[in-house]
Amino acid sequence: DVVLTQSPLSLPVTLGQPASISCTSNQSLLYSDGSTYLNWFQQRPGQSPRRLIYKVSNREPGVPGRFSGISGSGTDFTLKISRVEAEDVGVYYCMQGVHWPPTFGGGTKVEIK
Amino acid sequence: QVQLVQSGAEVKKPGASVKVSCKASGYSFSRYGISWVRQAPGQGLEWMGWTSAYSGNANYAQKFQDRVTMTTDTSTSTVYMEMRSLRSDDTAVYFCARVPVSWDLSSDYWGQGTLVTVSS
Numbered sequence: 495d496v497v498l499t500q501s502p503l504s505l506p507v508t509l510g511q512p513a514s515i516s517c518t519s520n521q522s523l524l525y526s527d528g529s530t531y532l533n534w535f536q537q538r539p540g541q542s543p544r545r546l547i548y549k550v551s552n553r554e555p556g557v558p559g560r561f562s563g564i565s566g567s568g569t570d571f572t573l574k575i576s577r578v579e580a581e582d583v584g585v586y587y588c589m590q591g592v593h594w595p596p597t598f599g600g601g602t603k604v605e606i607k
Numbered sequence: 608q609v610q611l612v613q614s615g616a617e618v619k620k621p622g623a624s625v626k627v628s629c630k631a632s633g634y635s636f637s638r639y640g641i642s643w644v645r646q647a648p649g650q651g652l653e654w655m656g657w658t659s660a661y662s663g664n665a666n667y668a669q670k671f672q673d674r675v676t677m678t679t680d681t682s683t684s685t686v687y688m689e690m691r692s693l694r695s696d697d698t699a700v701y702f703c704a705r706v707p708v709s710w711d712l713s714s715d716y717w718g719q720g721t722l723v724t725v726s727s
Contacts, residue, residue: 533713542717591712595668
């Protein structure tokens, strides 16, 4: 199975400051169509997961522009929040669905300092 | 608007079965798949399997292969997930989620979740 390793486990952030979450895959997530399929999900307390980013860097409709996804080497991915707001508190997961079985990272808990 | 509405919470005894429903609306049901993901209390997300609403075929993660069946009723746009031989460690919130494309089993819309509690 593809292993997605997220860091840090916990991320205390000051309101208005940037935040960065890392996700490293032990296999390439490049598909035969030339796209890399890495997704980011946000799960606020008591809510269902919500997909923020698909194919590394594409924001879902309605996702604020302060969220961005970038790729480093093809197996290293980062979710950036340019200025953290109170509503961003929750757990963030990376996820791949292109290799069987689909797998999630362990999650990163974002909290306000 | 796309909606996935799941059935209500369940309490089951060890060894029993549970069947959770997921009713879809707001989109062309047969053009998408539905996956199931569970989350044990205080834990992360675990992908269980998915079914194509178009073909009715289902595929399961190996861990769930022997105990889970996912079925589709296209007449009511509803997908069901049945789990048998329940154990205490099956206690979790079970989510259904829409799968837009078959080569990337990620999901764009999610149901509200169904809490299944397994306890004697």
